[in-house]
Amino acid sequence: MAEFERRHLLAGLAALGVGACSRVGESETASSIVDTAESWHREAHRALAGRQRLAPEFDRSQVSPSFRGNGSLTVDTPEYRAELANGFPNWRLAVTGLVDRPLNLSIETLRALPQRVQVTRHDCVEGWSAIGEWTGPQLSTILDAAGVRPEANFVVFRCADTLYGRRYYESVDMVDAYHPQTIIAHQLNGENLPEKNGAPLRMRIERQLGYKHAKYLTGIEAVASLDDVGEGKGGFWEDVADYQWYAGI
Amino acid sequence: MRHALSTRLWHWINAAALVVLFMSGLTISNAHRRLYWGNYGFAPEDAWLHVMRFPGWATLPMFRYDLAEARDWHNTAAWLFAVGLLAYWIVILVNGHFRRDIAAGPRAYTPQAVLGTIRGYLTGENRRAEKADYNPLQRIAYAFVLGVFLPGMVLTGLAMSPGIEPAAPWLVEAFGGRQSARSFHFIFAFALLGFLIVHVAMVFVAGPVKTLGGMIVARSPKDRAHG
Numbered sequence: 001m002a003e004f005e006r007r008h009l010l011a012g013l014a015a016l017g018v019g020a021c022s023r024v025g026e027s028e029t030a031s032s033i034v035d036t037a038e039s040w041h042r043e044a045h046r047a048l049a050g051r052q053r054l055a056p057e058f059d060r061s062q063v064s065p066s067f068r069g070n071g072s073l074t075v076d077t078p079e080y081r082a083e084l085a086n087g088f089p090n091w092r093l094a095v096t097g098l099v100d101r102p103l104n105l106s107i108e109t110l111r112a113l114p115q116r117v118q119v120t121r122h123d124c125v126e127g128w129s130a131i132g133e134w135t136g137p138q139l140s141t142i143l144d145a146a147g148v149r150p151e152a153n154f155v156v157f158r159c160a161d162t163l164y165g166r167r168y169y170e171s172v173d174m175v176d177a178y179h180p181q182t183i184i185a186h187q188l189n190g191e192n193l194p195e196k197n198g199a200p201l202r203m204r205i206e207r208q209l210g211y212k213h214a215k216y217l218t219g220i221e222a223v224a225s226l227d228d229v230g231e232g233k234g235g236f237w238e239d240v241a242d243y244q245w246y247a248g249i
Numbered sequence: 250m251r252h253a254l255s256t257r258l259w260h261w262i263n264a265a266a267l268v269v270l271f272m273s274g275l276t277i278s279n280a281h282r283r284l285y286w287g288n289y290g291f292a293p294e295d296a297w298l299h300v301m302r303f304p305g306w307a308t309l310p311m312f313r314y315d316l317a318e319a320r321d322w323h324n325t326a327a328w329l330f331a332v333g334l335l336a337y338w339i340v341i342l343v344n345g346h347f348r349r350d351i352a353a354g355p356r357a358y359t360p361q362a363v364l365g366t367i368r369g370y371l372t373g374e375n376r377r378a379e380k381a382d383y384n385p386l387q388r389i390a391y392a393f394v395l396g397v398f399l400p401g402m403v404l405t406g407l408a409m410s411p412g413i414e415p416a417a418p419w420l421v422e423a424f425g426g427r428q429s430a431r432s433f434h435f436i437f438a439f440a441l442l443g444f445l446i447v448h449v450a451m452v453f454v455a456g457p458v459k460t461l462g463g464m465i466v467a468r469s470p471k472d473r474a475h476g
Binding site: 033041065124128208244248249 | 277278280281283285288289290291292315316317318320321322324325327328409410411412413414415416417418421427428431
């Protein structure tokens with residue numbers, strides 16, 4: 001850990017002691033402390049669980065009676081309505097950025113790839129959980145097909161939905177991008193993905209909270225840095241409300 | 250009572266961390282005000298408890314709802330709390346404070362011992378006595394707080410983390426599922442609040458100058474006068 005970070009941490013610990021004042025939370029020192037704490041969490045999780053350890057998978061009999069939709073519940077455009085009514089014949093998933101072979105994949109193509117089926121628990125940052133069975137190709141299959149270049153450090157998920165007038169997006173690093181349970185789901189509980197859960201495609205990032213699981217997916221982009229994506233914090237909620245980019249806690 | 254430097258240091262760091270954790274925890278509770286048993290839960294009919302909305306003066310950040318900031322406070326103070334608790338446990342096991350002063354053997358749990366202590370509080374006898382060691386009720390209370398509720402907060406907190414679960418799925422199972430862990434986290438937090446209220450009340454009953462002095466500089470003013 002860099003020396004200046006340690007100093008910030010000590011200053012912050014002192015601040016905790018002298019009073020839990022909200023203004024402390026807005027200072028630059030405080031934000032560097034919470035980011036440090038967050039990166040410790042991420043590093044501790046990665047050290048304990050390794051890169052490939054799986055989130056628990058449940059039996060099909062354990063799925064919850066319904067699966068709540070949260071955040072965007074639809075894409076509010078006539079084009080989306082028409083696609084939804086017709087089974088998404090023209091929907092495409094674009095694979096772009098730092099790849100050797102950019103791809104443009106139809107839903108049919110994604111369905112024809114080797115599929116992973118996983119019954120997992122979805123944990124919302126708000127506190128609730130739901131269990132569902134997800135079906136789709138692994139992101140790693142698609143990244144390998146596109147030939148991700150070594151300089152790529154992150155994968156950005158582009159979405160069709162908007163919230164507060166902004167386009168939703170999310171991102172993960174290569175550890176989570178290549179995790180075996182990171183899939184592009186097109187089915188929930190054996191049916192085509194419902195509208196409120198992100199039809200026709202959504203991400204599953206099983207070792208992180210729900211806001212990382214981008215819905216209404218239109219694109220996958222390999223990038224070296226997140227600085228020039230959105231406002232640079234790596235995701236919609238990260239930009240809008242300062243949510244932590246690493247959502248494993 | 251004189252307290253070792255390790256006890257005084259940990260006591261105040263822990264107190265500060267707990268205040269931050271509790272108040273930011275109330276904001277996190279406000280984000281979804283229902284508790285469930287088992288692994289999943291989101292519908293009102295699944296809930297075993299509908300939690301009140303905690304008022305702005307009790308939450309962190311105060312007087313505004315900001316889940317991201319509350320989680321930052323919570324997950325940062327959690328390091329201080331968890332690492333501090335682990336360090337304190339190691340110290341009191343090594344220096345004998347736990348075995349000598351806190352460990353409550355079977356004799357502490359007898360109705361006679363407990364009733365005798367309560368009688369002592371009611372008659373004021375406990376207050377007058379300059380006791381060098383903890384009475385049976387204090388031993389039971391401190392043993393439960395140190396041994397059950399404080400570590401319980403850490404373990405149930407870890408069990409709610411989707412990044413920890415792949416490393417320790419048994420931890421989540423031990424509590425009966427992620428939503429059960431969340432419920433226990435809430436229950437333990439309020440058990441600790443209950444302890445805090447009684448604890449502070451007892452400080453006033455026993456004489457705040459003497460007890461606070463003991464926890465700050467290890468000796469009461471009287472000790473100093475004599476020393």
